[in-house]
Amino acid sequence: MAAAGIKDATAVVGIGQTAFARHLPEDERTLACRAVLAALDDAGIAPGEVDALASYTMEETDEVELAKAVGFGDLTWFGRIGYGGGGSCATVAQLAAAIASGQASVGVAWRSRKRGSGARPWTDTVRQLPTPAQWTRPFGLLRPVDEIAMLTRRYLHEYGATRDHLFNVALACRNRANQNPDAMMYDRPLTREMYMTSRWISEPLCLFDNCLETDGALACVVVGAERARDCRRRPVLIHAAAQGLPAQHHGMVNYWNDDPLTGPAWAAARHLWKHADLTPEDVDVAQIYDAFTALVPLSLEGYGFCGRGEGGAFTEQGALETGGRLPLNTGGGGLSEAYVHGFNLITEGVKQLRGTSTAQVPGATTCLVTAGEGVPTSALLLRAGD
Template sequence: MVNNNNRACIVGIGETPYRRWGTVTEESEFSLACKAIMAAAEDAGLPLSEIDGFAAHSDDRNDPARLEVTLGIKQLRLASMVWGGGGGGACASLSNAVAAVENGSANYVVVLRALCQGQQFRYGQFHEWSAHQKFSSPYGLFSPPGQAAMTFRRYVHLYQLEEEQLARVPLACRANANRNPNAVMYNKPLDLETYLNGRMIAEPYRVYDCCLETDGACALIVTTRERAADLKGKPAHVLSVGQGGDGRWGTGNFGNYNMPDDIFSLGPQRGLANELFAKAGVNRDDVDVAQIYDAFSGSVFTTLEAFGFCGEGEAGAYIDDGNIDAGGSLPINTSGGLLSEAYVHGLNLLVEGVKQVRGISTSQVKDAKVCLVTAAPVTPSSATILGSEPN
């Protein structure tokens, strides 16, 4: 049993400006990573030299040895990377950091993701070196939208989802982004007519259903409640965090295409969700706001169902009732999400979750005390429940 003083919390957050991929810049991906870490340390009131651990996901290229030397860290005690690519590890890196500070392996752990597609490669393109893409390319699936669309097309068929219902997700995210000066789509409103006139990428996904491709970095600093008392950053308490996925579910481009029908369209998050709520000691009704991984609009529908906010096949009606909009019962992606703020493999959703429980979001939910943050609905997936107060 973890001593309450040793329970983990997030004490610092930092972001760089987000920009479309390929923007001409002299800044390297490593420079962006360092700037985000420095901003998080400043937010926490923590000297950079006191950082002693790093946790990252999605094959982040900014290795701890270089960061240690560059930032002047006195001692490196943790260097952790979540296996696999994509956004499934967006909260799993937090899980590794939490475990480290709670068991004494490290004192102040940075959770980091930096992405500079303009200088490296685009995730939305076909890559001949990818084993997954080599397997899928003979079937005409050359990019993530086509691969993701196949699964969600089954959902649309099963539950007769209307295109206007699907539109509610990107419209809600864009409205939030229009209030967020750091969002790539800050000054670009979106209405239903424009959405419906958007070009079809892979049925049922139009261009506005697909996440942005951006460059940028964000970072968080995790420590114990006891150490947080000596810092200036208002802590966001990690009520629970976990990673994993339901059995019978694979990974990669065809991760679910041989799955039984009962989980084919829903995804592998139900078991994870139940464990998280039990550990946090909160119910679904206690969640004031959620940051749901939205690389594609459809994942919001299946995640709402997998996490129990509505029944299977009921997300269309739930969203239609305005629940995910500002002022609804469960506002989502209040920074704009991956669809309209930036695509940083989901870590920016975690940063926004901290802002909500601190009360400083640009689309702040009144009296928000509990925030759910989810990663991509793949295997392994991950998620966390943050609170303004400890449990």
């Protein structure tokens, strides 16, 4: 997905969201419309100017429904990205590619979910039959957490990482959520004792190693860099973008390969940095996909912030906190703000580079945003505009 033609050619100029809760009364389409209209209002752009859309294949609200309800103009570009959390950044990357290549001028990406009050997708066994899950569900890998638990145990065994390292991830996200009034875990502190004595969800992953179950929706608006200067808010430039599906990883977690601990983040990172003028050392703040705490050390390694097997140790001494080596998930992330397939990580990255985050990193001008690790993934490198 990354290409020289994308570099700084487009910008995010509007973001919007609904409330986040375990249960919201509106349906997913209504939530999607609210988020999209809020993002367009934030940008100062009329709905009729929108000519490009990008969303997830798992999105229940389709282009026609959204276009009719919100009042879009003629759409000349629309596409969908697979793999749930792995597709978050790719929705924005698709819009950037469309606009940079002249196929569209105003793009909207969104995600709407009723995961908190809705059914869990893995309970639909009929839908699992045509997927690779048919080979794993009968043997106890029933949920994503069970698959990631196996990956986590291997990581802890091979590299000597500990549950304290996982706690460091959970704590950093919760501390930032405690500063964010929109977060589901706002004003709900987490202690080490709470973490260590919480119930197992799938050992070695406990309650606080798992993302939230959330109802809510978010959206963002992308335009060309020239037009971005005339929008209401400070533009956030899309400096680089990448997707990654390495040869030996094809599903949620593929254990039958040479190295399960080198996942899709490595492939996406190579492409991302290749087309960027920046390096990991230049990143001021990061929004790392955190459906499970264990994915963060793997991503830190994959994107080059530390060496192989060093992701756990990287979290020590407050490295992920404000003022640390790499302030992380400053809105609370999927663990403590809301789990909406990672889209809140994108909007939080925009807030950081606008200077409007509830846990603002002083002087932040660059932000890495990543999508799910362990699945075909994507990433964005954002830069503050003028």
